[in-house]
Amino acid sequence: MPETTVLQAGGGLEADGITVSFGRHRVLDRACLSVRPGEVLGLAGPSGCGKSTLARVLALLLKPAAGTITLDGRPVTGWRHRAPQRTAIGLIFQQPRLAVDPRFTLFDVVAEPLRAARRPLDRAHELAEELGLTPELFGRRPHEVSDGQLQRACVARALTLEPRYLICDEMTTMLDASTQAHLVGRIEAYRERTGAGVLAISHDAELLHRWADGNVRDWQQTPAAA
Ligand SMILES: Nc1ncnc2c1ncn2[C@@H]1O[C@H](COP(=O)(O)OP(=O)(O)OP(=O)(O)O)[C@@H](O)[C@H]1O
Numbered sequence: 745m746p747e748t749t750v751l752q753a754g755g756g757l758e759a760d761g762i763t764v765s766f767g768r769h770r771v772l773d774r775a776c777l778s779v780r781p782g783e784v785l786g787l788a789g790p791s792g793c794g795k796s797t798l799a800r801v802l803a804l805l806l807k808p809a810a811g812t813i814t815l816d817g818r819p820v821t822g823w824r825h826r827a828p829q830r831t832a833i834g835l836i837f838q839q840p841r842l843a844v845d846p847r848f849t850l851f852d853v854v855a856e857p858l859r860a861a862r863r864p865l866d867r868a869h870e871l872a873e874e875l876g877l878t879p880e881l882f883g884r885r886p887h888e889v890s891d892g893q894l895q896r897a898c899v900a901r902a903l904t905l906e907p908r909y910l911i912c913d914e915m916t917t918m919l920d921a922s923t924q925a926h927l928v929g930r931i932e933a934y935r936e937r938t939g940a941g942v943l944a945i946s947h948d949a950e951l952l953h954r955w956a957d958g959n960v961r962d963w964q965q966t967p968a969a970a
Pocket residue numbers: 766771789790791792793794795796797798
């Protein structure tokens with residue numbers, strides 16, 4: 745995979761001292777992680793160690809009990825009513841069927857962030873084409889398309905507002921090798937064009953090492969901050 749291209753001084757999506765508990769189960773204990781602009785950082789670790797939980801905190805979807813998220817030098821605030829910085833971070837989930845409204849067409853899925861931001865919808869068509877979604881597929885609903893086709897729409901949706909950071913949480917699990925290569929290729933093209941930072945989470949060690957060019961952290965071996 746190509747080398748990192750763009751670096752901005754002081755930039756990055758940084759988690760510092762993040763603590764999250766569900767009931768009595770402490771899933772993250774003062775966890776620290778940072779993704780630099782232009783970088784692909786791979787995140788590995790056994791099932792249940794908290795990778796997706798950290799992804800949701802980094803995407804500003806889950807407020808931690810303690811710790812801070814800093815986005816390009818600015819601490820995130822306003823968790824209660826959705827942090828204003830949220831659109832700077834795109835998240836692609838493992839299971840696209842859980843990530844979309846089943847009543848939406850694929851066009852609605854891709855256009856949703858543009859509508860919410862009151863932006864022109866042309867970009868949705870461009871991205872659909874780039875992701876290999878035909879106009880015919882665009883009119884179908886999630887139950888009328890394959891997982892791979894739906895995940896293409898979710899990747900397009902994550903790119904519509906040109907996020908500065910992308911979090912791909914097991915994005916290609918359960919997809920065939922050619923769809924996996926296509927989606928990773930699209931995200932790499934986006935990263936090279938924009939200098940976005942990418943956090944790639946996967947159980948597939950080979951994919952992670954190839955995609956992140958060896959820049960992989962094993963969460964199990966990541967000590968909590970002192
Ligand atoms: N909303 C929730 N309520 C209660 N427990 C949760 C919740 N979300 C996650 N957990 C628990 O937190 C732990 C970490 O889950 P998480 O999904 O972050 O792990 P993971 O490392 O991403 O696992 P996997 O690799 O299997 O996706 C698990 O024990 C899980 O059951």
